[in-house]
Amino acid sequence: MAILTDFNQHHAWVTGATSQIGYFLLPRLQAVGFAVTALSRQARSNSADIIWQQADLLTSSLPITQPSVLFHLAPLPLLPPLLARLPAHAPLTRIIAFSSTSCFTKTASPDPKERAIAAQLTQAEKALINECQARGIAWTLFRPTLVYGCRLDKNVTFIAQFIRRFGFFPLLGRGTGLRQPVHADDLAAACIQVCIEPKTTNKAYNLSGGETLEYRDMVKAIFQHLEQKPRIISIPLPLFKMMTFFLRWLPAYAHLSAAMIARMNQDLCFEHTTAYHDFGYQPRMFSHNDMGFTCQPIKH
Numbered sequence: 017m018a019i020l021t022d023f024n025q026h027h028a029w030v031t032g033a034t035s036q037i038g039y040f041l042l043p044r045l046q047a048v049g050f051a052v053t054a055l056s057r058q059a060r061s062n063s064a065d066i067i068w069q070q071a072d073l074l075t076s077s078l079p080i081t082q083p084s085v086l087f088h089l090a091p092l093p094l095l096p097p098l099l100a101r102l103p104a105h106a107p108l109t110r111i112i113a114f115s116s117t118s119c120f121t122k123t124a125s126p127d128p129k130e131r132a133i134a135a136q137l138t139q140a141e142k143a144l145i146n147e148c149q150a151r152g153i154a155w156t157l158f159r160p161t162l163v164y165g166c167r168l169d170k171n172v173t174f175i176a177q178f179i180r181r182f183g184f185f186p187l188l189g190r191g192t193g194l195r196q197p198v199h200a201d202d203l204a205a206a207c208i209q210v211c212i213e214p215k216t217t218n219k220a221y222n223l224s225g226g227e228t229l230e231y232r233d234m235v236k237a238i239f240q241h242l243e244q245k246p247r248i249i250s251i252p253l254p255l256f257k258m259m260t261f262f263l264r265w266l267p268a269y270a271h272l273s274a275a276m277i278a279r280m281n282q283d284l285c286f287e288h289t290t291a292y293h294d295f296g297y298q299p300r301m302f303s304h305n306d307m308g309f310t311c312q313p314i315k316h
């Protein structure tokens with residue numbers, strides 16, 4: 017069964033449930049009537065409506081015994097081997113899984129690690145589709161752009177933390193690369209929307225945010241939300257590289273790379289019109305929403 021008409025009849029499994037998308041998806045699944053099992057590598061206490069299961073997806077199997085939908089929010093390369101370990105007749109009818117537009121934007125990155133990530137994502141998408149076809153499972157793949165929304169991201173939240181700590185934000189050159197930040201709650205809503213829309217089975221969608229703006233303007237909007245006057249400093253590449261080299265010694269900045277900085281002037285834009293036509297996807301604007309700064313801290 018590809019299309020769900022009665023959510024009460026299906027169990028929802030959520031991998032990567034502690035992610036920012038999971039933060040918004042779990043209550044949405046409960047609201048529409050799913051019984052939910054959420055997975056994490058850490059042990060967590062069950063709540064009234066959510067069963068938490070401790071599992072490392074690298075090695076574990078899903079004990080699926082009743083008609084189920086899998087919402088896969090964990091890294092995509094973990095999914096095809098997880099499915100391969102599933103018994104042949106497990107009643108899993110539908111998968112909604114997250115890939116990333118990085119599979120397009122990082123293919124030509126100067127950083128070999130980023131090129132490897134892009135290749136792994138593309139390979140995982142193909143393997144997922146093959147595994148689903150072989151097992152008769154209906155699939156939908158989402159490729160979001162830059163995700164934010166509850167202070168768990170390394171983009172908007174990182175910029176906000178940098179501004180709070182140093183009072184300014186550095187940009188390479190003018191920082192004119194276009195961005196389309198997408199709120200994690202809009203992605204969570206999309207997960208529910210595709211469950212009831214037949215057109216969305218066996219399709220992949222690029223899911224960008226509702227506003228396209230220059231990196232520079234994204235940073236300015238964050239300053240405004242923090243109620244601070246924008247103090248943006250343009251820095252040349254050699255100085256930026258030196259600054260990054262030293263910052264990377266601190267855990268909060270360990271993820272920074274030269275390729276990431278170079279992208280500040282590259283457009284990373286994707287249409288989401290197919291998603292709009294197929295299931296009414298209408299993501300919110302970036303400016304003028306709360307950017308997640310009012311979310312309650314999450315304890316993992």
Ligand SMILES: NC(=O)c1ccc[n+]([C@@H]2O[C@H](COP(=O)([O-])OP(=O)(O)OC[C@H]3O[C@@H](n4cnc5c(N)ncnc54)[C@H](OP(=O)(O)O)[C@@H]3O)[C@@H](O)[C@H]2O)c1
Pocket residue numbers: 031032033034035036037038055056057058071072073074088089090091092094114115116117118159160161162163164169170171
């Ligand atoms: N962040 C972005 O800007 C962005 C952009 C495009 C696409 N995406 C994709 O969207 C999805 C969600 O991204 P995100 O940034 O919200 O989440 P994330 O920070 O990448 O978190 C991923 C989740 O996966 C779980 N996980 C990782 N390895 C695992 C393992 N071996 N076994 C079990 N669980 C594992 C983690 O749960 P535990 O730590 O609780 O085990 C965590 O909750 C991912 O597929 C990501 O690639 C993200």
